[in-house]
Amino acid sequence: MARLERIRMRLEEWAIWKTRDEAGARGYATSSVLCSVTTVWSRGSYNGMLIPVFEERSAETDLAVESLKLSKSHLYETLRCIYLLELGIPMTAQRMRRAKSTINAQLEQADHAIDQWLQERATEAEKRRVTAEAKRRGSFTT
Numbered sequence: 001m002a003r004l005e006r007i008r009m010r011l012e013e014w015a016i017w018k019t020r021d022e023a024g025a026r027g028y029a030t031s032s033v034l035c036s037v038t039t040v041w042s043r044g045s046y047n048g049m050l051i052p053v054f055e056e057r058s059a060e061t062d063l064a065v066e067s068l069k070l071s072k073s074h075l076y077e078t079l080r081c082i083y084l085l086e087l088g089i090p091m092t093a094q095r096m097r098r099a100k101s102t103i104n105a106q107l108e109q110a111d112h113a114i115d116q117w118l119q120e121r122a123t124e125a126e127k128r129r130v131t132a133e134a135k136r137r138g139s140f141t142t
Helices: 004-021 053-072 075-082 088-098 100-137
Strands: none
Touching: 004 053, 004 075, 004 100, 053 075, 053 100, 075 088, 075 100, 088 100
16 A cells, blocks of 8 residues: 555645644735744745645545544554654654654555545535536435
């Protein structure tokens, strides 16, 4: 099993969004001139250019990550350490008292768990859309 690049990118965006959210800046696409030197904003930039963060996508990723909290808490904690606390794999392994290879495996597992959650949510949304379309037309399908 390998990491899913599209999920890894979502998690990067989620981490930026979550950091900004915790700093009380939800909904703002750009930073304040007064906040330009704080770490909240520097994390979401590359060579001085802000990395775009998509609110809806990040909020959906947040729901997916939070869904791991009770059922797969070790994966949730791994994501929290890597993406929110920015500890990196060696420090996360030390903090969680696990081997680096275990942390890498847990990141892979988390990617796949989040991907599955997102797919299930998309399937549910499609079913709702089809049902709503059928109601609108006046017929029902099963």
